[in-house]
Amino acid sequence: xxxxxxxxxxxxxxxxxxxxxxxxxxxxxxxxxxxxxxxxxxxxxxxxxxxxxxxxxxxxxxxxxxxxxxxxxxxxxxxxxxxxxxxxxxxxxxxxxxxxxxxxxxxxxxxxxxxxxxxxxxxxxxxxxxxxxxxxxx
Numbered sequence: 440x441x442x443x444x445x446x447x448x449x450x451x452x453x454x455x456x457x458x459x460x461x462x463x464x465x466x467x468x469x470x471x472x473x474x475x476x477x478x479x480x481x482x483x484x485x486x487x488x489x490x491x492x493x494x495x496x497x498x499x500x501x502x503x504x505x506x507x508x509x510x511x512x513x514x515x516x517x518x519x520x521x522x523x524x525x526x527x528x529x530x531x532x533x534x535x536x537x538x539x540x541x542x543x544x545x546x547x548x549x550x551x552x553x554x555x556x557x558x559x560x561x562x563x564x565x566x567x568x569x570x571x572x573x574x575x576x577x
Contacts, residue, residue, distance in 0.1 A: 476490055478556045
C-alpha cells in the first residue's frame, strides 16, 4: 500500500495512485479522486461520472486480468494538467496470451485530487489537447 502523501504535486500523486492501482488497492486509489471526478474514455469504452463509477470501471478493468502491469511517462504541463503516456499490458483472466497497448491520459487536478481523466488512443492529438488545456487554465 502506498504511503500517505501530504504533497499536492500532481506527478507524485499520480505515481502514488498508479502504485495503488497496480496493487489493486482501490480504497487507496480512490483517495486521489474528487467525489465528482470524471473518467472520460468515450472514444473507447465510455464516460464514468463520480468516484463510485470510476472505481467500478477500474475494478472491472483490472479484474479482467490475472496479471496486469503499467508503466507511465508523465509530464506536468502546469496549471493542474498532467499528461501521461501509459504502456498498459497483462494476461487476461483465464487466458494464455498477453495484451499490450499505449494510451494517453490527461488528468486535471485541483486541491490535490483528480477532477478529470481523459483517455485517448492518439497520443499526439492528446498531447496537443493537453497543452491547450494547460494554457486555457493558466
